[in-house]
Structures are given as C-alpha cells and as structure tokens.
Amino acid sequence: MVRADDAASWHGGSGRPRLHVVTGKGGTGKTTVAAALALALAGAGQRALLCEVEERQGISQVLDVAPLGDLEQPVTAGLDGGEVIGLSAQAGTALVEYLRLFYKLGRAGDLLRKMGAIDFATTIAPGVRDVLLGGKIYEASRRTRGGRHTRPGAAGSADPHEYDAIVLDAPPTGRVGRFLNVTEHLADLARVGPIRAQADSISELLHSPATAVHLVTLLEQMPVQETADALTELTGTGLHPGAVIVNQVRATEAAAPLALLREDGQPDPEVLTDQLASVGIRPGPATVRGLLQTGREALDRWELEQALHTEVEAMGRPVLSLPHLPEGIGPDAVLRLAWALRDQGVAP
Numbered sequence: 001m002v003r004a005d006d007a008a009s010w011h012g013g014s015g016r017p018r019l020h021v022v023t024g025k026g027g028t029g030k031t032t033v034a035a036a037l038a039l040a041l042a043g044a045g046q047r048a049l050l051c052e053v054e055e056r057q058g059i060s061q062v063l064d065v066a067p068l069g070d071l072e073q074p075v076t077a078g079l080d081g082g083e084v085i086g087l088s089a090q091a092g093t094a095l096v097e098y099l100r101l102f103y104k105l106g107r108a109g110d111l112l113r114k115m116g117a118i119d120f121a122t123t124i125a126p127g128v129r130d131v132l133l134g135g136k137i138y139e140a141s142r143r144t145r146g147g148r149h150t151r152p153g154a155a156g157s158a159d160p161h162e163y164d165a166i167v168l169d170a171p172p173t174g175r176v177g178r179f180l181n182v183t184e185h186l187a188d189l190a191r192v193g194p195i196r197a198q199a200d201s202i203s204e205l206l207h208s209p210a211t212a213v214h215l216v217t218l219l220e221q222m223p224v225q226e227t228a229d230a231l232t233e234l235t236g237t238g239l240h241p242g243a244v245i246v247n248q249v250r251a252t253e254a255a256a257p258l259a260l261l262r263e264d265g266q267p268d269p270e271v272l273t274d275q276l277a278s279v280g281i282r283p284g285p286a287t288v289r290g291l292l293q294t295g296r297e298a299l300d301r302w303e304l305e306q307a308l309h310t311e312v313e314a315m316g317r318p319v320l321s322l323p324h325l326p327e328g329i330g331p332d333a334v335l336r337l338a339w340a341l342r343d344q345g346v347a348p
C-alpha cells in the first residue's frame with residue numbers, strides 16, 4: 001500500500017500534480033472535499049483555482065459566498081494565506097468565447113445565446129459541452145501571471161503560472177469517465193476541426209501526470225464499490241488516479257458495545273444489567289433488550305466500517321480520512337477539513 005503519511009506522495013504520483021480532479025459517488029462530499037483541498041493547496045503567496053462544471057453553485061454554498069459566475073473571483077483564503085479563486089464554468093459562455101476566438105463572431109455569439117442556439121448546440125452535440133468546459137480548465141491551467149499562455153510540458157519560465165493548483169469539483173463517478181475522456185466521446189460533427197484540436201489538447205493535459213483524479217467515498221457499501229470500479233476505469237483509460245479520500249468518518253467507539261458481548265459473540269443481558277446497577281440504574285428487561293439491540297447495531301456498523309476500510313486500503317492508493325462534522329458544512333467546517341488534509345500530508 002502507498003502510505004498517505006509519506007508527505008511527498010499523498011496523491012500517489014511521482015511528480016506534483018497541478019490539476020486535481022475530485023470525483024466520487026453523488027453525495028459523498030465531492031464539493032466539500034474539493035473546497036477543503038483548494039484551501040490546503042493554496043500556499044503562501046499562491047493562488048488555487050476551485051472550479052465547478054455542473055452549474056450547481058455547490059462551491060458558493062459550501063463556502064457561503066455569493067453565487068459564482070463565469071468570471072474567476074476570490075472566494076476565500078488558503079491555509080497559508082494564499083488565495084482561493086472560485087469559478088462556475090458554464091458551457092454557454094465558453095462557447096461564446098470560443099466562437100469569438102475561432103470564428104471572430106464578436107457579439108454575434110451573445111445573440112446566438114439569446115436565441116437559445118447555444119443551449120441547443122451544447123445539448124445536441126454529445127461531448128462538445130465537455131470540451132468547452134474542459135477548455136476553460138485547460139486555458140486556466142496554462143495562463144501565466146503575466147497573462148500569457150504556456151505550451152503544455154514547456155520548461156518552467158520566469159513568468160509563473162497564474163494558478164499553482166487547480167481543483168476541479170468534477171461530475172460524479174458515473175459521468176466522470178465521459179467528461180475526462182473528451183476525445184473519445186466527441187460528436188460526429190466535431191471529429192475534425194478546431195473543436196477536435198481543442199479536445200486533443202485537453203485530453204493531453206488530463207492524461208498527463210500533471211493531473212490526479214481523487215476519489216471521495218464514504219464507508220458504505222455502494223460508494224466503496226463505485227470507488228473500486230472507478231479506479232479500474234480510470235487506470236484503463238490512462239488517467240492517473242490520486243488519493244482515495246474517505247469522508248465523514250465517525251469516531252465509532254467499539255469498546256462499549258464490545259464489552260457487552262459474551263465469548264460466543266452474543267449480547268449478555270446480565271453484564272449490562274450489572275453495569276447499569278453499578279451506577280444506580282435498574283432498568284426492566286425490555287429496556288435491557290432495547291439497549292442490547294442498539295449496542296449490537298453499533299457493533300455491526302463498526303465491523304462493516306472496518307471491513308470497508310480494509311477494502312479501501314487494498315485498492316493500493318493513498319488513503320486520506322476526513323471526519324464527519326456534526327455541525328454541518330460551512331466555511332469553518334471546510335477550514336477544519338483542510339487542516340485535516342494538511343495533517344495527512346496535503347501541502348502546496
């Protein structure tokens with residue numbers, strides 16, 4: 001197993017990825033984890049871009065800031081005083097920019113959008129929407145502070161990249177393969193020409209070691225299964241899996257229910273009755289049965305989580321754990337999760 005406490009490789013790669021794709025089964029905490037990761041990666045004097053692509057305004061909810069638009073804007077500070085910039089990438093806007101760039105359409109693009117033609121084009125042509133969104137990330141990843149664009153794989157220049165890290169709150173595992181393998185899924189009408197060329201460049205970035213795909217899971221059967229399947233799929237398509245991030249880990253205390261079991265693993269009503277009596281509580285048999293039932297369930301849950309954790313570790317990726325925060329998710333909670341990531345080696 002790759003160990004997460006090896007600070008140099010919490011992501012499991014040899015180099016240092018700059019684009020972090022965060023995916024996982026829906027509802028496991030992708031948006032929350034992506035935000036925490038961006039905070040942990042925004043080093044002193046650095047900028048991290050936190051980008052969503054499904055127009056859900058998840059980032060603004062998690063960080064409690066005004067809804068994000070298509071313009072990159074500061075949303076919070078990183079752990080070391082760096083800056084986290086938010087972006088809700090929208091295919092429509094990207095298409096207008098794109099038409100402007102390649103077809104010198106100028107304001108006609110806006111007109112097309114008003115007419116609904118953009119929605120039409122991005123809905124009708126499978127893959128084109130993903131290329132447009134991927135294109136925004138690609139552009140942001142190459143942009144330098146001086147506003148120029150580096151060639152992919154170009155040697156370090158004096159003008160540093162605008163973003164030291166880019167964290168993508170990606171589509172869920174069910175859709176992410178399609179999103180990341182942009183070239184394969186392009187509609188027929190975009191198999192040649194500038195859209196194709198754009199897709200190839202994006203694909204090159206996504207398949208390079210500069211990109212790590214992290215998987216968020218819960219210690220539950222379905223998310224763990226989806227994580228295993230996703231790892232197989234990612235590796236099969238030449239993408240670089242990063243860490244498996246186990247979210248919402250509860251501090252389950254197994255000792256208490258364990259103490260109530262007899263040697264054969266069955267709950268022992270007498271032990272519980274005696275224990276309660278020792279603190280002056282004398283419950284009836286029904287209460288004792290109820291308590292034992294609750295204890296048994298807690299123990300079953302604990303055993304299941306242990307088994308799933310073992311399964312996760314056997315996947316051969318670095319494993320990071322984040323606690324379940326009962327107070328719910330807001331800016332303070334994200335900060336706590338970011339520190340938890342930092343404690344496990346996630347650093348700029």
Ligand SMILES: Nc1ncnc2c1ncn2[C@@H]1O[C@H](COP(=O)(O)OP(=O)(O)O)[C@@H](O)[C@H]1O
Binds near residue numbers: 027032323326
């Ligand atoms: N570590 C955590 N502790 C407590 N609640 C969490 C944690 N992570 C996520 N949540 C909650 O779980 C739900 C799903 O999280 P979210 O980040 O929106 O997931 P996704 O983007 O995968 O759909 C939200 O209600 C969020 O507040």
Ligand SMILES: [Mg+2]
Binds near residue numbers: 030032056169
């Ligand atoms: Mg989300």
